[in-house]
Every structure is written in C-alpha cells, then in structure tokens.
C-alpha cells in the first residue's frame with residue numbers, strides 16, 4: 001500500500017464517525033508514554049465527538065504514566081477482572097483504533113481478539129512496514145511519535161479547537177519521550193512547532209517531564225546503578241555498548257513495569273559508541289533493545305538476527321532459542337558480519 005492511499009482513506013473517516021457509536025482504542029504490549037499518551041488524547045477527542053470510548057491495553061500501564069487524564073479508566077487485558085469486560089466491548093465496537101504499532105502481534109494475547117473483531121480497524125502509527133490488518137491508515141514514518149500524528153490528524157480534520165490542556169499533556173508526553181527529550185534525529189522542525197502550540201495552549205511541559213522522568217523509586221535507581229556497574233560492557237572493536245539483565249536482577253531489585261525503560265540509551269553516552277544493545281531475560285524469552293546513532297541502522301540487524309525490527313535508530317527484538325548466555329553467543333557470532341558497516345559510520 002502506498003502512503004497516498006493511507007491518506008485518502010483516513011480523510012473519509014471523519015464524516016463516518018457519529019455520536020453514540022462505540023469505539024475501542026488499543027496500543028502495543030508494554031505500552032510506553034507515546035502509546036498511552038496518544039491513546040488517551042484520542043480517547044478525549046472521540047469522547048468530545050460524542051462517541052462511547054474504551055482504551056484497552058495488552059499489559060499494565062507503568063506507574064509514571066498513571067497520572068495522565070483518563071488513565072484510571074484504561075482496561076488492562078492482563079488483569080482478569082478487566083479481561084472479562086474486553087471481549088464484549090470489542091464485539092460491540094463500531095470502530096477499533098490501533099495506535100503506535102504496525103504489527104498485530106505487538107498486542108500479544110490481545111491480538112486474536114482484535115484481529116477477529118468485525119469493526120473496521122484504523123491504524124494510526126509511525127513504525128516502519130505497517131502490516132495489512134487495518135481498514136484505514138494514518139501512517140507516517142517521518143513522524144517522531146504517534147502523539148504528533150494525533151495532533152496532525154485532529155488539525156487536518158479542523159478540530160484543533162477541541163485540543164485542551166488534558167489532551168495536550170498526553171500529547172506532549174509521547175512527543176517528549178519518543179524524541180528522547182528532543183535530541184534524537186527524528187526531532188524535526190514540525191515536532192517543535194507542535195510543541196510550541198501545546199505550550200501556548202497552557203501545557204506545563206516542565207511538570208510533564210518531572211512526572212515521567214523524576215518518578216523513580218529507590219529500587220529503580222539502585223537497579224540502574226547495578227546495571228551500569230555490573231552489567232555493562234564495551235566492545236571497542238564493534239563500537240558497541242552491551243548490557244544484560246537477568247531474571248534474578250529483576251527480582252533482586254523488585255523491578256516494576258517500566259523500570260527497564262530507557263536503560264539501553266545509557267550505552268550511547270559512551271564516547272565512541274555507535275550502538276547499544278540491552279538484553280533482558282523475561283519468562284517468555286530474551287527481550288532485546290537496540291539503539292544507534294546516525295547513520296547506522298539497527299532495525300535490519302534486529303530483524304535479521306533477533307526476530308525484531310522497528311525504527312532505524314531504535315528497535316526491539318527477541319531471542320526465543322535459549323538462555324541469556326546463548327543470546328550473547330549468537331550476538332558474538334554475528335557481530336563480525338557487521339564490522340564493515342560499523343566502521344563506515346566511524347569514518348563519517
């Protein structure tokens with residue numbers, strides 16, 4: 001599908017949305033600030049348009065995002081009490097909005113429920129290579145965040161006046177985090193223009209920043225200290241910062257949802273590092289995060305060797321074939337294949 005087709009189909013959607021209709025908004029597993037921020041901003045927008053809206057997430061909302069207006073009503077599919085409500089709601093829905101993910105598998109155990117629903121699905125997202133599971137697409141990989149897209153879409157539909165401070169706080173959250181607080185290469189002039197409008201609207205950006213980033217528990221800070229002191233290694237030949245976290249580490253530091261968020265970025269602070277990899281041992285396998293600096297792309301590496309993918313400079317992956325040690329061995333095996341590509345970056 002070409003982007004132009006995505007764009008034309010979404011413009012017809014506005015006239016089809018009507019008061020009294022039922023809508024579900026869903027987003028990816030382990031939802032981050034962009035996932036929750038975009039879902040809640042869109043939730044408030046649709047409620048203002050008179051729709052009956054429910055936000056459903058495949059796994060828990062982390063503590064530092066729970067202040068967002070509307071977060072208290074989000075249904076978590078991993079919560080047995082919530083799970084019972086989800087299927088009838090999805091069944092009754094007129095619309096299903098899929099935000100901040102491009103592959104249906106990112107819904108994990110919620111994916112069959114959404115996949116088999118009869119309602120048209122509207123994908124609003126900025127990840128690469130969207131799968132063909134939606135009816136309508138508002139998809140731009142140039143966008144730094146889905147929150148930016150939500151702002152653009154509301155503006156395109158002429159409803160900018162409906163954006164209030166509560167929605168602005170949600171939107172700012174996702175824009176701020178998905179741009180790494182406005183330092184990643186995806187931080188375009190447009191990003192700053194959108195943020196300028198949110199500030200004019202009255203969004204207290206300093207407060208949003210503190211709520212999201214300065215909300216660590218003592219366990220989380222000690223956990224971070226432990227990872228940096230004992231689980232970080234630099235491989236100078238490959239300009240690679242490598243970190244790993246075992247199940248034991250997670251238990252020892254009482255790690256909560258969201259505690260490992262952003263840890264991988266520390267690797268890029270090393271002078272000379274071109275990329276950073278974090279491996280986390282989860283009950284269902286080894287989860288990997290990849291970060292890189294321009295122009296080295298990690299999404300191809302993640303896709304080829306670790307069942308993953310994502311953005312050019314920020315990707316995810318998994319290793320389902322064994323232990324943390326085996327994942328490291330696999331990495332050591334494939335690294336030499338990338339040597340010339342890595343060296344090229346350093347020459348620039």
Ligand SMILES: [Mn+2]
Nearest residue numbers: 034100145146
């Ligand atoms: Mn995002």
